[in-house]
Amino acid sequence: MSLRVYNTLSRQKEDFTTVEPGKVKMYLCGPTVYKPAHIGHMVGPVIFDTIKKYLAYSGYDVTWVVNITDVDDKIIVRAQEKGTSPEALAKEMTQDYFDNLKTMNVDGIDQFPYATQHIRDMHEIIQTLIDKGYAYPLNGDVYFECTKDADYGKLSGRNLEQLLAGTRAETKDGKHHPADFALWKGSKAGEPSWDSPWGPGRPGWHIECSAMARKILGDTIDIHGGGLDLMFPHHENELAQSESCTGKPFARYWLHNGLMQASGQAGKVGGAHSRQGDAADLNAAKEDQEANKLAGSKGAASVKELFARHDPETVRFFLLATHYRSPIDFSDERIDEIGKSLDGFYRLFETYERVTGKSFYDLSAPKKRASELSVSDAGAFTEFVTEVAALKQRFLDTMDDDFNTGGAVGALFDLRKTINGFIGGHALDGGKGDPAAVAVLVSAMTVLKELAQLLGVFSAPRPKVAGADDALVDDLMQLIIQIRADARKNKNFSVADLIRNRLGELKITLEDRPEKTYWRKG
RNA sequence: GGCUCCGUAGCCAAGUGGCUAAGGCAGUGGAUUGCAAAUCCACCAUCCCCGGUUCGAAUCCGGGCGGAGCCUCCA
Incomplete structure (x- = not known):
């Protein structure tokens, strides 16, 4: 049987073929580094790590890129809150992300490009889009003009009329269409800023992925992955700007993983809740969201806290036990x-x-x-x-x-x-x-x-639980086991069972095997 | 309101046109054991409801009910 993959673009499974025979170029949308990762952030990396392992096993030469978005509104805001610089915060959170990947045994990522190191590549795309008539500068910003892109919306199954109907359309002054999105944003005082042909500013949300994927993997990549929540608008816009720029297909296969959801409540881990279209409901939803944050839904805790309660290998297995396109309910149980x-x-x-x-x-x-x-x-x-x-x-x-x-x-x-x-x-x-x-x-x-x-499991012994890795404890256990063995030899089963039961209360299990008795903790 | 997706045993979950509907957890019975532990064997679902297509549907189509995500710079 040959490999088949579900492509969001076609909404069906397709035979897997690559641009270049034997080679797979894979891009996964990485984190915006502004806060410690929670379990939901690990879903994509674990799944695509497994996908890479399988592709490599199947004979492909795989190059897998995961970007680090280290310039963004959220970083700026949170850095201000914490009284630190956006750069320092981004660096710290990037390290947190790397630590978590290592713990989860995600070792297949070949490159981690940083948005801030690819500003020129972004400029190149933006300029091309302007030259081709797909984008227009406006007061220091540059916008992508969705109406110029004939097949805009093909990934998420939307069209511009629907988008208008759904939004409380407040067109920012001068934008040609409410759906037009920023490629470049003029910077305000105190914000990170780069010079550009359109004035000092910083990248729009989607442009970094288009630029880095193109720079490192080429105009057409084989697999583009990410969480289902990124399908619109992020991936839709990436696709629109990339294809409008190069005139070539951006990605052959779009793979979207299901989202981790907080157990027993609506909404995904650490994320917003659904809403209705009017302002009153919107406010109610925001309050709900706040309430949930205060309640501190367990799933939204940081990955590092999670590892204090669960073996990382178990967590990895937990993520892989369900199909990657399905949502997963988080629960400790x-x-x-x-x-x-x-x-x-x-x-x-x-x-x-x-x-x-x-x-x-x-x-x-x-x-x-x-x-x-x-x-x-x-x-x-x-x-x-x-x-x-x-x-x-x-x-x-x-x-x-x-x-x-x-x-x-x-x-x-x-x-x-x-x-x-x-x-x-x-x-x-x-x-x-x-x-x-x-x-x-x-x-x-x-x-x-x-x-x-x-x-990506069973590659190394799991760390022993505290107490089971102590030489003295083992010596003492051997002594106890010997005493119990003597009791058993003398058919003094009440003593033997007392020992075993009391050890059981200490979470120590004995296994009597023909040759000897083994013990384990936990 | 628009766009997607989902509904399989007590719980989790694979299967999306055709032999007896994977597997895990829990449970029950048995083998083994001094008794346990570990392991093995057996038992444990006609697939949300209604209608349709088909020789044949959990699987396709229509309707209903229920749930989730997106339409807010969320992975």
Whole structure:
């Protein structure tokens, strides 16, 4: 099966082909760096990181660019509030963003261009648009003239009449049409400012993406991604200005991820709420929004706070367990539930280590998709080997269908169950398994690793919970375990059970296995 | 008001024209265990409602009800 992706532009799944064979140029709208990232900001990076991993695995040479918008009204306002400079604030928040990406194991981004370092590229586009008649200067600003763009609105399915009907149209003095948007904004005193042919000023909201995507990836890119909320007006306007400038298609595929929503309440995490069209409702909505901020909806807390409560790997899995185009309800309970579902994998990795004496995390799995899957005759193990190959195929077929990570995750759980069954069926746990069966197990675990790699999980041991990483604690536990083992030997089960129950109260679990007793915390 | 999208088990969720509707969490029964833990096996849904198209629909079309996003420089 070949790769198919859902394209917002056509509202359907299309076969995936690239401008340049074998190469993928991908652009994701990055953050405006004005406040610490919340979980919603991580959805796009995690999803597109997974998409990049899958494309690379499928044989593409992928270049992925994520911009940093480091000049913007929100930055200016917040810097003033905090009594710092826009530059300092942007720098601090950029670092916060990088930290969070690292924690979430988002490692596939090739370039992070900064808006402030591409002012000239923006000027170039703006000038071309003016020359071609798509834009007009006005009192130090420059506006894009939407009515000159015949197919304006094609991405979000709007047209200019509809836009007029919906807005409380207050046309800013001189704008030719209310939908016309700023390419360049004349700066006021005290604001960051750059010289331009139209006077000192700063970029409009959308121009930085057009400029940086073009500069780094070329006139036509393969994949343009972002949150669903950016489809209009941001992506619509990017598309309009880019295509009007170059006369070429801006992006072949537009991919929009669903938004994280605060659990049990309307509205997305950290965002505004829906509204009706009149002023009274607008005010009510704003009050609602304020109330929510005061209430401090849990999901809108910073990512760093979230990591204090949940393992980042669990959070990543949580984001990938649902299809990327669907909205996700944030809730601590759901993340905990995902955490429980992952425990079975961690148990399996421990089992693997008991059986082979080696760490699952040291397994080296293929980074590229094999041209074809072949199942060699494995004698008595053929049935198992065939089952593993079938599950791998199911995983990859599912990913080929618009990066359906949710469905692929299901195959991963089935693979776990199949491997556990094999371990039990051949009595491998406990040390003295048939070497041939162990070899088959290693290859099956390598498949598991290969697939987990695509999701960006299980690449390194999770950090141990506090208390479980202490050598002294382990020594004490060995002592307790030995005392309990003696009690069990003497059939003194009341003492043995007392020890185990009391340890249970301390969140310590004992596992009595034939060869010895293991313990774990948390 | 306009434009999109969604409604599958107690909860989360994949599947969008055709074998017995993935998977996870929770629950129940069983194997295993001194009892547990871990693991395995089994059970657990006719897909919001109504109408239509079709040999055949959760899947397509129409209507209804319910929910979400955008139309505010939100990822």
